[in-house]
Amino acid sequence: MNAAALTLSQMRYVNKAYWRNPASAFFAFVYPLMFLVIFTSLFRNSTVRFGAKSVNEATYYVPAMAALAVITVCFNNIAVAITFQRDAGVLKRINGTPLSSTSFFGARILHAVFLSVLLVIITAAFGHAFYSAHIPTGATLARMLVVLAVGAAAFCALGFAISSVIPNADASLPIVNAVILPLLFLSGIFIPLGNNPPEWMVWVGRVFPIKHFLNGMQASFLGAPFHWTDVLVIAAWGVAGLLFAIRFFRWEPRTG
């Protein structure tokens, strides 16, 4: 089998194993919808000032929860799954076979991107059905798909990167949450930042990729202006994460 066919075949096995762990699949798919319902119920009938416009809360949360779903299934899931597989010896065994690391990483990334597309479709459909969210079409849809693909791949790369500094599987969830939760809040995923957030918060959003990813999703769903710089910043984080992972990735559990 050539590398591309092997990557695809490997992705199918990753996918099979993924759906057979119902707990993990259930939470990945229910989590964003659950938050969407909670937030829209909490803030119902209010509006968010979004640039020059006012946006209904329910509508605001559709792209935000789509972004949350993608980040969860790419960054969190990969970091945790990789540390568990490393501790269980799965990675060490794979590393003893001729499977190339490109195919191994590629299969995982492809699978996470595939799940991301599913999750965004489900979130958008749910938002459209219950909260009359706008569904992007045409060029806007194409741009959204670019943001989605680049964002999902970048968050996967960052998931691999952080897995190399997580000491063991028990530490994976706490570390991942400690890293991601503050950034989710500071990037406006859970609570809109409004038009006048503190300066340092603006900088957090500028530096880290989450706000840029949210910008890209909002541009498609809320009709906000689209900036290619958002995509570039996300891509830069993805490349940095990939380089870090290539340099520091560990196939074996830490001993001693």
Place this chain on the structure above:
Amino acid sequence: MKRLAEAPSPCPPPSSLPPPVSPAVIETLAVDVRGLVKSYSGAEIVRGIDLAIRHGEVFALLGPNGAGKTTTVEILEGYRTRDQGEVSVLGVDPGRQRAMLKSRIGIVLQSPGVDRYLTVRETIAMYATFYPHPRSVDEVIDLVGLEEKRSARVLKLSGGQQRRLDVAIALVGNPELLFLDEPTTGFDPSARHEAWEVIKNLASLGMTVLLTTHYMDEAQFLADRVAVIVAGRIVAEGPPATLGERNLANARIRYRPPSGATPPGGLFAPPGLDGFTEITPGDVVHALHQLTGWAIDHRVCLDELEVTRLSLEDIYLSLTATQSGDSSSQSAPTGTRNGGGA
């Protein structure tokens, strides 16, 4: 041990020398290691190991935990770098040309590591896709005896079945050389014997096997040759039957001395703490004849008379005891003194 003077014997001792190795054979060694050294944070774990394993041979590295078995094997597999020495595995240097080696070897690690949600067949089929010339998946399943678990998920397997799956995964790439790192550690006796049968099967297919173990009976049952490794050095090497010149060591005669009569000079020694007299005559046949003749003549019993030879475990313990503090805790389970399965 007490020893009698050598008496002429009609039974010459068997030779301890291995069969001569021709230069042509040396060139085609499956594994050739010279002067291997490896340290971790200043401590030398492997301290100058030489190994020569022929194609088609089942070779066992026997030693207590922490002796350097796994480190040595993982250097050969390409997982670890070495500090010093020459290593050739199937003619390839695993340190520099690991990618070339990966498709030609099969590895069974100490701990199983398989995704738990795939079935047995899916798992083996997945690993088959990694290799250029895989074996048939169903053939491998039959070979390790997992026919009935073909469609079971990995998480439903018992420890012994999981180990067989490990072996199946290592086999499916059709390797020339198979590494088995402590294949039966932690198994109950029946699971161990099942695993042994599988490994015996592989050897009969002509595969070269390098296994590590701290069970004497395992090495004796499976291996053509054994190297005992203690504290990073090989302290003895040879076929299990002649290891440590076990075959040359004289047999022991043990009996409870009869009350009221003392056997003649060379046939008697003061009994030890267990009440047994133990002698190690130069010619056991001759001595036994004399001893039993004397007993019949004097109409006395020699209670619990037995003739024993050093077991592989005796040799192993004597080799490891002097050089390693923790060997006793790692010795074979009780009841295997004389190499149970052999």
